[in-house]
Amino acid sequence: MTASIPHFLLERERDRNESTRGGYSAYAAHRARQMALMGDRRGERLAVLGAGNCNDLELSTLAASFRELHLFDLDEEALDGAWRRQNDDVKRACHLHTCDLTGVASFLEAWKAAPPEPLEAQLAAWTKLSAVATACGQFDTVLSSCLLSQVAINLRDYFGIVPALNSALVAAISGHVMLAAALTKPGAAVLVTSDCITSRYPIREEAQARGALNAILHLAAQGAAFPGTDPELVASLLTSAEFSRPELKDAWIWDVGSQSYLVYALEAVRHA
Ligand SMILES: C[S@@+](CC[C@H](N)C(=O)[O-])C[C@H]1O[C@@H](n2cnc3c(N)ncnc32)[C@H](O)[C@@H]1O
Structure with a gap:
């Protein structure tokens, strides 16, 4: 499935994931927040989108709550490495899916040469992603994990600041959120965690003064969030008659090497 993913994206993610592969213990605080979010959710099938090295989840704990753990990422080596670290019971529960979770990867080269209209880009991305949704079925919990x-x-x-960037970004972010929702069974929850503001902004001071959640809302309102990660944008993409109103469940600071990020967790439940 990686044949249609441009070299640029694969190299990027492989390099990044390789640099954090041995970082399980360094992820402890972030992983604890992600696992708290998973709480006592259980069921047959869990989907993790952007699973990568799985440093941010305890797969052994999740395997006690879900019969099947479906781990999705474009980086096959990261998924394989995470799988190899597990005991035999957890390995048996894992199903690895190497694929693009935005729908845009296979179009990037063409779009660089001829920028698409935003709607055309969204339709093209969704055509790819709806095939993923159909092939994989639905899940008892879906977590999009800081992707x-x-x-x-x-x-x-990849694009630089040109009009094609906007079309591709809108298609990728909205397509990914639509995919996460489409994979969610009636009665089940979709969770989106996202790092959104770097420590180039005064994230610690703001989090101390207002709490992490309000710090995100405050700084995002001033345009500090990475494009496409503003929680209000993501919540609006998750909003539909089929789901409960998206709720910000938690927020925290994630320290990764010399960088730190404000992270939020959004949840919506598909009506039974
Ligand atoms: C910041 S990491 C998330 C952390 C990861 N769960 C871990 O514990 O290592 C983001 C993940 O998203 C994956 N990713 C980025 N773009 C993607 C795409 N278009 N399709 C699928 N996966 C993608 C990367 O390969 C990476 O593993």
Whole structure:
């Protein structure tokens, strides 16, 4: 499935994931927040979108709550590495899916040469993603795990600041959120976590003064969020008659090496 993913994207994510592959212990605080979000959710099938190295989840705990763990990412090596770290029971529960979760990857080269109209880009992306949704079926919980900012940064660096960037970004972000919703069973929850504001902004001071959630809303209102990750935008993409109103469940600071990010968690439940 990686044949249609441009070299640029694959190299990018492989390099990044390789640099954090041994970082399970460094992810402890972030992982604890993600696992708290998973709480006592259980069921037959869990989908993790942007699973990568799986440093941000305890797969052994999740395997006690879900019969099947479906791990999705464009980086096959990261998924394989995460799988190899697990014990035999967890390995048996895991199903690895190497694919693009934005629908735009296979169009990037063509769009660089001839920028698409925004609607045309969204339709093209959704054609790809609806095939993923049909092939994979629905899940008892769907977690999109800090993938949106990577998508935004990759597209910015691939296109530069040109009109095609906007069409591709809108198609990728809205397509990904629609995919996460489409994978969610009636009665089940879709969760989107996203790092959204870097420590180039005063995230610690704001979080201390207002709490992390209000710090995100405050700084995002001033345009500090990575394009495509503003929680109000993502909540609006999750809003539909089929789902409960998206709710911001938690927010925290994620320290990764020398950088730190404000992260939020959004949840919506598909009506039974
Ligand atoms: C910041 S990481 C998330 C952390 C990851 N769950 C972990 O614990 O290592 C974002 C993940 O999204 C994946 N990703 C980025 N763009 C993608 C795309 N278009 N399709 C699928 N996966 C993508 C990357 O390969 C990476 O593993």
